[in-house]
Amino acid sequence: MGTLLQQIVNGICLGSVYALIAIGYTMVYGIIKLINFAHCDIYMVGAFLGYFAATVLGFGFIPCLIFSMVSCAILGMLIERIAYKPLRNSPNVTLLITTMGMELILQNFVKADFIAGPNTRNFPEVIPLISYKIGTVTISNLQIIALAITIILCIGLQYLVNRTRTGRAMRATSYDRDAAALMGININKVISLTFALGSALAATAGVLVGMLYPRLEPxxxxxxxxxxxxxxxxxxxxxxxxxxxxGIAMGLIETLSKVYISSGLSDAIAFSILIIILIVKPTGLFGKKNNVKV
Known part of the structure; x- marks a missing residue:
């Protein structure tokens, strides 16, 4: 029982990182119906920016996090403006291929010797590790911080989307981009903001992963x-x-499958879930079926 509880705690902490990255995917898709595969490498860039801020600039944890979030927010807006905006009215497959190309550009740019190089880097200890024993479960202060930051950011994002004027503009753009433009909403500004927010969340995940699992590579x-x-x-x-x-569910599934099934099959199990969901409920567990009139 103690081992199970420990793995659940570990899975929730890992899942909180997945959740931050997943929210970036889901925000961009919700606004412009685009799966931005370059998003995973913005997460990687965020981790390396945190590493740079800690080792070169000598920043502590909070300044590292803010530096990475702001830098990746700007990067996300630049990518959208330069690579995606000119193709906004192109077929979806064109945009999808463009996101894959941008993913490779970011990955190989960081891999260049004059940036980070191909070798693994160890994230510095920006916060001293402290472990707490609660019954049979051991949890570290780093795990608590990661989970708390994820919850705070998700609550803040929900408030922004549902309770603010900017959020109303985002929801209107998601529902009908052309109608929103006719109502005076600046569509380009909303899309840029969406990319900025999603990229900042990915950067947060990068810094948290660097803190929890301190091995960085392109x-x-x-x-x-x-x-x-x-x-x-x-x-x-x-x-x-x-x-x-x-995100939380994926973290739990990955952690528990490694312990109770097979560490070699954990990734296969994760992607099997994707296939099952697409077959059984393509809109996802929280999604609603949309009826399209033709």
């Missing part, structure tokens, strides 16, 4: 990015609470 975003995409689909892509739920 390809580190690929597998977490794919699992976060599965999490977004599981919860219902385009739905923020669904992405949060899907």
């Amino acid at each position: 390809a580190m975003g690929v597998m977490p990015g794919l699992k976060s995409f599965v999490a977004a689909v599981l919860g219902g892509i385009g739905i923020i609470p669904g992405a949060m739920f899907g």
Whole structure:
């Protein structure tokens, strides 16, 4: 029982990271119906920016986090403006291929010797590790911080989307972009803001992963990015609470399957969930069926 509780705690902490990345996927899809596969490498860039802020600039945890979030927010807006905006009215497959190309550009740019190089880097200890024993469960202060930051950001994002004028503009754009433009909403501004927010959340996940699992490499975003995409689909892509739920669920499934089934099969199990969801309920657990009139 003690081992099970410990794995549940570990799974929730890992899932909180997946949730932050999944929310970025789901926000962009909700606004412009685009699966931004470059998002997983913005998460990687965020981790390396946190590493740079800690080792070169000498920042502590909070300044590292803010530096990474702001930098990746700007990067996300630049990518949208330069690579995606000119193709906004193109076929969806064109945009999808463009996101894959941008993913490779970011990955290979960071891999260049004059940036970070191909070798693994160890994230510095920006917060001293402290472990707490609660019965049979051991939890660290880093896990508590990661989970608390995820919850705070998700609540703040929900408030922004549902209770503010900016959020109303985002929801209107998501529902009908052309009608929103006719009502005076600046569509380009809303889309840029969406990319900025999603990229800032991915950067947060990058710094938290660097803090929890201190090994950074240019390809580190690929597998977490794919699992976060599965999490977004599981919860219902385009739905923020669904992405949060899907991320936690994916973290639990991965952790428990490694311990109780097979560590070699945990990734296969994760992607099997994607196939099952697409077959059984393509809109995800929180999604609603849309009837299209033809």
